[in-house]
Amino acid sequence: MFYYVSKVAWFFATPSNLLISLILLGLVVALFPRTRRLGIGLALAFALLTAACGLLPISSYIIIPLENRFPPFHDDDKPVNGIVLLGGSVEAAESVARGTLVTNESGERIIETIRLAHLYPQARILISGGGTVFGEGVAEAPIIAAFLTSVGVDASRIIIEDRSRTTYENAVFSRDIAKPKAGERWLLVTSAWHMPRSVGLFEKVGFPVIPSPVDYRTSGSFTNQRFFVFASEGLRRLDIGTKEWAGLVAYYLSGRIATLLPGP
Incomplete structure (x- = not known):
């Protein structure tokens, strides 16, 4: 309730x-x-x-x-076991109705996941994004999974978590599905402004992640912000x-x- x-x-x-x-x-x-x-x-x-x-x-x-809380992720030549992509970048109902991927202003999350998927070809890819507020509608994760396979990502690498409605549920359900082992390295892809809360939740439920923030809305400086048109x-x-x-x-x-x- x-x-x-x-x-x-x-x-x-x-x-x-x-x-x-x-x-x-x-x-x-x-x-x-x-x-x-x-x-x-x-x-x-x-x-x-x-x-x-x-x-x-x-x-x-x-x-x-x-956005400034975590720096962008750069390849450090160390192995990556998995990539977690948080939902929130796809308009699920519109995607189904149009028969093609319809992204919103957070579409960079998907672009970054594709880049990382090719950079780390052995890493598993967990897509976390499911139900709507009242538990109805189309889940986002399967739509993204289908798109990733269409651009060359091996379907056997993809794990779908399609029940979560909140970031807290993203963390809990992703942990339960991925079952990360000690020493494994998992990247977390979400918007930079959403990363602090996401990392805090994942760490609290026992799923350590390495932030890979995207979808920046600002330049990061307090001194050169402009008026909006x-x-x-x-x-x-x-x-x-x-x-x-x-x-x-x-x-x-x-x-x-x-x-x-x-x-x-």
């Missing part, structure tokens, strides 16, 4: 949704004669705040500490950053990660 309540609560707490809701609230308050000026003032104030959050590089400053882009980044920090806090308080901001 907590899982479903948290998903619904976050839908309303997502910054872009919350800001729009507050603007609408101000307009509703303005419908009553006694509170018309107050309502108009509130609607205007929240509209300006929405514009500021969308156009100013506020969201970039929120994401930079997450489209407010929607800034708001989207704000949603991502605040959700990730909220996830870190929630998992830390629940004991699922050892530190608030896991690092190397």
